[in-house]
Amino acid sequence: xxxxxxxxxxxxxxxxxxxxxxxxxxxxxxxxxxxxxxxxxxxxxxxxxxxxxxxxxxxxxxxxxxxxxxxxxxxxxxxxxxxxxxxxxxxxxxxxxxxxxxxxxxxxxxxxxxxxxxxxxxxxxxxxxxxxxxxxxxxxxxxxxxxxxxxxxxxxxxxxxxxxxxxxxxxxxxxxxxxxxxxxxxxxxxxxxxxxxxxxxxxxxxxxxxxxxxxxxxxxxxxxxxxxxxxxxxxxxxxxxxxxxxxxxxxxxxxxxxxxxxxxxxxxxxxxxxxxxxxxxxxxxxxxxxxxxxxxxxxxxxxxxxxxxxxxxxxxxxxxxxxxx
Amino acid sequence: xxxxxxxxxxxxxxxxxxxxxxxxxxxxxxxxxxxxxxxxxxxxxxxxxxxxxxxxxxxxxxxxxxxxxxxxxxxxxxxxxxxxxxxxxxxxxxxxxxxxxxxxxxxxxxxxxxxxxxxxxxxxxxxxxxxxxxxxxxxxxxxxxxxxxxxxxxxxxxxxxxxxxxxxxxxxxxxxxxxxxxxxxxxxxxxxxxxxxxxxxxxxxxxxxxxx
Numbered sequence: 261x262x263x264x265x266x267x268x269x270x271x272x273x274x275x276x277x278x279x280x281x282x283x284x285x286x287x288x289x290x291x292x293x294x295x296x297x298x299x300x301x302x303x304x305x306x307x308x309x310x311x312x313x314x315x316x317x318x319x320x321x322x323x324x325x326x327x328x329x330x331x332x333x334x335x336x337x338x339x340x341x342x343x344x345x346x347x348x349x350x351x352x353x354x355x356x357x358x359x360x361x362x363x364x365x366x367x368x369x370x371x372x373x374x375x376x377x378x379x380x381x382x383x384x385x386x387x388x389x390x391x392x393x394x395x396x397x398x399x400x401x402x403x404x405x406x407x408x409x410x411x412x413x414x415x416x417x418x419x420x421x422x423x424x425x426x427x428x429x430x431x432x433x434x435x436x437x438x439x440x441x442x443x444x445x446x447x448x449x450x451x452x453x454x455x456x457x458x459x460x461x462x463x464x465x466x467x468x469x470x471x472x473x474x475x476x477x478x479x480x481x482x483x484x485x486x487x488x489x490x491x492x493x494x495x496x497x498x499x500x501x502x503x504x505x506x507x508x509x510x511x512x513x514x515x516x517x518x519x520x521x522x523x524x525x526x527x528x529x530x531x532x533x534x535x536x537x538x539x540x541x542x543x544x545x546x547x548x549x550x551x552x553x554x555x556x557x558x559x560x561x562x563x564x565x566x567x568x569x570x571x572x573x574x575x576x577x578x579x580x581x582x583x584x585x
Numbered sequence: 586x587x588x589x590x591x592x593x594x595x596x597x598x599x600x601x602x603x604x605x606x607x608x609x610x611x612x613x614x615x616x617x618x619x620x621x622x623x624x625x626x627x628x629x630x631x632x633x634x635x636x637x638x639x640x641x642x643x644x645x646x647x648x649x650x651x652x653x654x655x656x657x658x659x660x661x662x663x664x665x666x667x668x669x670x671x672x673x674x675x676x677x678x679x680x681x682x683x684x685x686x687x688x689x690x691x692x693x694x695x696x697x698x699x700x701x702x703x704x705x706x707x708x709x710x711x712x713x714x715x716x717x718x719x720x721x722x723x724x725x726x727x728x729x730x731x732x733x734x735x736x737x738x739x740x741x742x743x744x745x746x747x748x749x750x751x752x753x754x755x756x757x758x759x760x761x762x763x764x765x766x767x768x769x770x771x772x773x774x775x776x777x778x779x780x781x782x783x784x785x786x787x788x789x790x791x792x793x794x795x796x797x
Contacts, residue, residue: 280710310697315709318737322712338670338693345695345710350685352698356678446678542679546724546752554756 306344368461371436378429385423450534474539482528593646594667608666630660631747634785648716658687665694714739728769
């Protein structure tokens with residue numbers, strides 16, 4: 261999937277294509293020609309240029325740098341490039357590694373709380389406003405409409421204000437979702453690619469951290485979030501749950517009910533491997549994702565073969581030990 | 586020059602009683618050394634494997650190199666030992682931390698935490714007309730990455746590419762994967778030489794190409 265397109269959209273936002281030494285971003289300290297400025301500040305600005313900049317095409321940067329007076333000669337240019345790239349990479353590595361699973365857990369729990377409370381407040385505000393105004397909608401959208409109203413007396417002011425709080429809380433939820441979308445790929449690149457940022461964050465939160473998720477057997481990952489059903493099963497009152505939170509994944513939900521157990525088992529197996537790759541190696545493993553896609557195609561092909569179970573052809577070579585009975 | 590295919594700065598030296606490829610520089614990953622020369626293990630490095638197998642890499646020593654998929658810096662440290670300015674692109678933060686250590690004592694090795702699939706995120710740093718692009722990325726669309734980065738190469742420059750069949754498609758026969766990748770490469774390159782690297786790296790194809 262990653263190879264489909266990363267083309268022109270990749271950094272269209274950034275500048276029009278100067279060299280790293282030419283256009284330090286606005287947040288970096290300004291004029292790098294200033295004689296009085298310390299080397300360190302200049303390197304910091306240059307590092308920011310390396311990290312944030314972009315160009316549509318390469319150019320003869322060493323020559324341009326000498327021409328523009330950034331460096332006296334190519335040697336000096338390369339010395340400064342060395343300092344800037346080293347600093348930029350060190351900063352970027354530290355930043356990406358600091359985005360840890362604890363932050364992700366806080367963010368996903370906060371997002372759930374914000375969503376729940378926003379809905380509760382919105383419902384209250386809408387109910388109240390319904391007694392004061394005509395044409396009141398429902399839910400958070402209804403609250404947003406009320407929030408835009410001009411109150412005419414003290415009571416209305418309170419109802420409108422309450423609706424505003426609900427709307428703001430819903431905005432906060434959206435911000436949190438965006439934050440999760442940003443840090444989840446840094447914390448767990450494979451898990452996030454496989455499950456999406458939100459489900460990845462929920463799995464990590466349910467397990468209590470990326471490390472504990474990586475150490476869980478895949479059968480446990482399969483039913484994470486279905487603890488009630490699992491304990492009902494263990495005390496002999498119910499059949500075993502087929503899936504927990506991973507039900508939200510398209511591979512499970514989009515598979516016909518008869519095959520969902522297989523799909524959940526296969527997905528959980530690969531999610532477990534993805535979590536282990538993320539925790540112990542931290543590198544992207546393209547193979548995992550290919551294996552899962554292939555396995556899912558096999559499971560879903562059963563629906564085409566007719567209603568009978570056990571249509572597994574056995575032709576799929578590698579399914580990482582996630583076998584069918 | 587005992588071996589015309591080897592660039593200046595790469596020699597076969599006696600290390601630990603064995604004749605091995607070696608470059609001169611600070612050791613990086615605990616490789617054996619002798620008289621300041623570090624053994625270059627062809628089993629840990631695709632480019633090392635290509636040199637060991639005698640592919641015509643066109644490398645002569647001292648050139649400007651863009652290295653895609655530098656990982657922990659195992660291979661790129663050897664490259665920087667014999668080449669000139671060397672840009673090392675790696676996307677994953679954890680290996681990039683080791684890459685920083687490998688780059689530390691090499692003042693013309695520039696580490697970059699960037700995505701090789703998005704050349705415009707480093708085109709403002711990497712100069713135009715580099716003499717060689719060395720690529721060892723284990724992601725789908727390896728040929729695509731090479732095509733996107735063709736813009737950095739000088740007219741008669743060299744692409745030195747190791748294609749890993751299993752990164753593209755686990756189920757297909759490696760030969761079919763390689764054929765598909767070479768087809769895509771021909772959009773931007775003329776293929777000069779290919780050789781299976783199986784002696785050192787299973788299901789890998791070494792490719793030498795030049796921009797069209």
